[in-house]
Amino acid sequence: MINDVKKSAETKMQKTLEAFKNDLAKVRTGRAHTGILDHVTVDYYGSDTPINQVANVTLIDARTIGVQPWEKSMAAKIEKAIRDSDLGLNPAAMGDIIRVPMPMLTEERRRDLIKVVRSEAEGARVAVRNVRRDGNNELKNLIKDKAITEDEERRAQDDIQKLTDKYIAEIDKALAVKEADLMAV
Structure with missing residues (x-):
């Protein structure tokens, strides 16, 4: 029973970390990558x-994404969707390919993106702590049902706390890498 609680907590924390890393990948740096449009x-x-289900999304060069719709009638809709997104991109149709140039990041924009990344990191930390709380509540319920002893519960809580510390450190490490990437000119 205790192992199930620990395994469940670790699985949820791992998923939180993966979701955070996916969110970080969506925050753009000065370089182009196809994941931006996901x-x-x-x-x-x-x-x-x-978009990646109605068009080919490729890199034309380091600063430009190319979007080639599978149906010609979709080109205008795709261009409008990219322009209306919160990414601050300005696509341009050139024949049957939509070119999406990545603008250079200003110092002010870099700082704004770092604030966004930090709030994402805090959200991930809160999610990990919520998993810890849920795990500890499950352990308390096991004590009430007299399925485990208080000593076993205390050891299991310590293990869950170690997992929490480990995943929060992973989140902080991923945040530091992204911040360095954003500040690199």
Whole structure:
């Protein structure tokens, strides 16, 4: 029973860390990468569909993303979806390819992005702490049901705390790497 609680907590913390790293990948630096457009959706026959499911998304060069729609009629919709997204990008249609240049980041924009990244990190830390709280509550319920002793509960809480510390350190490490990446000119 105790092992189930610990395994469940560790799995949830791991998922939180992976979700945080995915969120970090969406915050753009000065370089182009195709993952930037992953959360941008376009209206495709009445349903919101990610751009990478209606077009080829490739890198043209280090600072430009190329989007080639599979259907010519989708080009204008894709261009509008990219422009309307919160990414601050200005796509330009050139024939059947939409070019999305990555603007240089100003010092002010870099600082704003760091604030965004830090708030994402704090959200991830809170999520890890919530997993710890849930695990500890499960342990308390096991004590009430007389399934485990108080000593076993105390040891299990210590183990869950060690897991919490480990995953928060991982989050802080990923945050430091992203901040360094954002501040690099």
